[in-house]
Amino acid sequence: MNNILFFVTISATLLLPQSSANAYAECPKHEEVEKPRPELFVFVGKKVSIEYFNPNESLEQPKQDGSEECQVEYIVLDAGFKAKYKVIKPVFGNVSSKYINFKFYTHWGEVQLPKGKNTLLFIHHWPNKNVSAKYLYHDVQKTYDGNWGICGDPYFIPPEKINSKRPDHYAFRKPPSKLKFIKKTHKIPKWVENEYINEMYPTQYFKVKGRKAKCQGYGYLVEELFEIEKKGAWQLAWLFTDPNEANSNAQ
Template sequence: MKTIRIVILALLSTFISCNSSIKASKNISVGNRNDSINLYAFIGEKISVEEFNPNINNKVIEKEIDEETGDSVSVIRTHFVTDNAFRCKYKVVKNILNNLSNDTIEFLAYDHYGKPSFSEKDSVILYISKNKKDNYYFHQKYQYDKVFKDKNGNYYSYPKFSKDIEDLKYAKENIKGFKANFKDEKFNLNNLSPEVRKVYYPGEFYEIKNNFAIPIKGVYLNELINYRLKTSFKDL
């Protein structure tokens, strides 16, 4: 007679990993396709962002072998998600890396702090991947870039930095960029030490004024996606 064991797993975060590795040239062009990278980058225009309870119907029955008896047993696993969960629908304005075939895309997003920051803007650069087993797209947690357009209609943004000093090193060596006016983009520095400020808001890319960091260098999409592939998504 088969026994049923209930195993409850409490997940501290909704970390989703991919098995693909980055093999793209650092000179990859906007619109390129690379099937070895499970990443889709695009400019998206918000249609809807709706919160849902990720812990409804969260029980999964799996088959395992009982170590003592050797019998096949059914194990009910319950996964608890502690993040806020959202169903997002966006219009695909422009594909940047790996084309999405439809003009709209739906994906899941998880955020530990509340509603995702990217949803505060009508249009942003988004980074999503595909769960090929269950056939759905999910947002790369916390990853997005604000998007702007110059007088000639070209899209651009500005580089952001994390505590990884290698990201800054790569940017200094590879990003040429151009002088841009981001006067409405201000980052409060009150709670950051001088050492941390230098890493997150380096002088080559930001101006410090009245205790705020303001971007001063823009990057077009080609440079931006190469920077992202070599830094934020280097471990995909």
């Protein structure tokens, strides 16, 4: 492990310009300014496009004059993807646009991107940018009554595998309810290895035959998914916490 850390440190150093070390020494320290919280947009979106971009293409160049505007260079270790989705159904937030452009950042590349055409998305919105909440989305499908939901229980963990290293952060959720989906049978993605099929497609919610899974008619609507994630997802919890209350509790 130490050898790996040493290699990463050396590699990162080589990627920076020769002057970067001096820039860190010359740049004055700034007082930390509390960043404004983003708005949260939650909606069902239909994929229009997703394309890779290098988040390190336009690194901020450090100034060498010691001025207050001095900024040090940094390296983003995640892959970046520019996405465009058509808004099919707003769920939360002031989602008024027909299309929304935003960015995904993932540590393992495309494998961590949504696979379906229609996805429940959680977008952090600032005045000048939109960024997807990291690793937080649900590929969803349409129900016969015109709503959207997900088959089964995406939070399911086999009881024998729940422990201190893998706790059930969503234990508070209610069981999936009866839903009637238009499309019941789906191909199991190639990236799902055979040994994980029973965990990802448990028999109480799916009938698996070969590499196909048939929904048994239970799941969560997108509104229910949002309420669950609002309480259980670390990517959203801070948006629904009163900072003044948090500070008073810490004292």
